[in-house]
Amino acid sequence: MIHFRFWRLAIAAGAAAAMIPTAGPSNAQQPIVMKFATLTINDVQHEYMKNFKTELEKATNNRIKVEIYPAAQLGGAPRQAEGLRLGTIEAASGPAELFVGADQRFQVLAMAGLFKSNDHARRVLNVPAFRKIWENFTASRGMINIGLTVYDHQLIALKAPASKIGDLSGRRLRVLASASEQAGIASLGAAPVPMSLPEVLPALQQGAIDGVSSVLGVFVAFRYYDAAPYILDTGLWHLIPIKMVSKVWFNRLPADLQKAIVETGAKLETDNYKWQVARIAEDRKAWTDKGGRFTKLSPAEQQEAEKRVQSSVQAVLAKNARLKALYEQLRDVASKVN
Known part of the structure; x- marks a missing residue:
């Protein structure tokens, strides 16, 4: 009995000793x-x-x-x-x-x-x-x-060239899933197609979409210049x-x-x-070096595009009071900055 009790105490003591932290690299935080x-x-x-x-x-x-x-x-x-x-x-x-x-x-x-x-x-x-x-x-x-x-500001990379708003009519353009971006692209006569970024290049190559609304940095990083070399530099939002x-x-x-x-x-x-x-300057050069092209709308067409997109924003805001409140708070601050 004494030996058994001693054995149990020894096991307990050994376990307790194992739990005591020791110095050295193995115990570094x-x-x-x-x-x-x-x-x-x-x-x-x-x-x-x-x-x-x-x-x-x-x-x-x-x-x-x-x-x-x-x-x-x-x-x-x-x-x-x-x-x-x-x-x-x-x-x-x-x-x-x-x-x-x-x-x-x-x-x-x-x-x-x-x-x-x-x-x-x-x-x-x-x-x-x-x-x-x-x-x-x-x-x-x-x-x-x-x-x-x-x-950067927004641009549209296209498989076929466009120089007027009317050229976008019916074209399927990849957008982010936000209501405002979908409404903005739709206001230009195009068909917005929400799509995750990894799916975009294959969709362009396979003809599932006709272009992409995004920024130049994305177009260059993912090498869209082969599949969609024509950029319409719209700059309608950032x-x-x-x-x-x-x-x-x-x-x-x-x-x-x-x-x-x-x-x-x-x-x-x-x-x-x-x-x-x-x-951005480097990307613009890289785009043209790879055979890509930039086009802008005429001043009158640009003004019309901005008017349409602004109207689409107001329509989205009218459906969401909390979104409208946040937009107006931020816009009030932004409007005071030169």
Whole structure:
């Protein structure tokens, strides 16, 4: 009995000793992983993410490890939005309207009437009042906004040339799934076709669609110049990539890491825009070097296109009071910026 009791005590003591932490590399604290996803690659979003990784890991002394997943490696926009809300994807970047599955108000930044040009958009995004309105909204949807960047104004890449609004009649154009973009393209007489980004190039090659409404950076990165070499430079709205962090995940972090994430996200914006301005010029050259062409509408046609799209925006807003309220708040701030 004594020997049995001693044996049990020895086993218990050994187990307790095994639970006592020991010094050394094997017990070093593991970094917190932050998966950062986007749909595109080799563009302004990807560049931001690479710089964010470098700066945040340095700022946190590698307590956070940023893993970058471009080119929809973590799924399409609906999956990324869901991952942000659930905390299974820690961060994501994409044009705001990609997240309409979480709330229709996300499309507001791409609605015509907010921004006059890329430079104007950048100045507006710097205004604290504008940021506060936007950040309050995203936080209410379970996402912390840590960055607002400018991609470019909208263009249309086509398989066959177009120089007038009438040339777009009946053409099937890929769009994002937001109501405003679909309505805007429809107002030009084209047929909007919502489609995820990885499906676009095969659809162009197979003739399932006749063109794409997006930005030049996407056209060049995904090499649309062979399948759809004719760009109609319409510039009817702007794409604003937003940098979102899961609120569920963010709230579990200590205060110093939260602060590092927010500060790193914001400080990258100025240099990211400078990089993008240079990249747009490079992309225009790359497009023409590959045989692509640019065309603009005549001044009268451009004015008519803008009028139609603005009217379509008002129709969308009339159906959604919360979207209209957010649009008007942001527009009021933007209209005061030169």
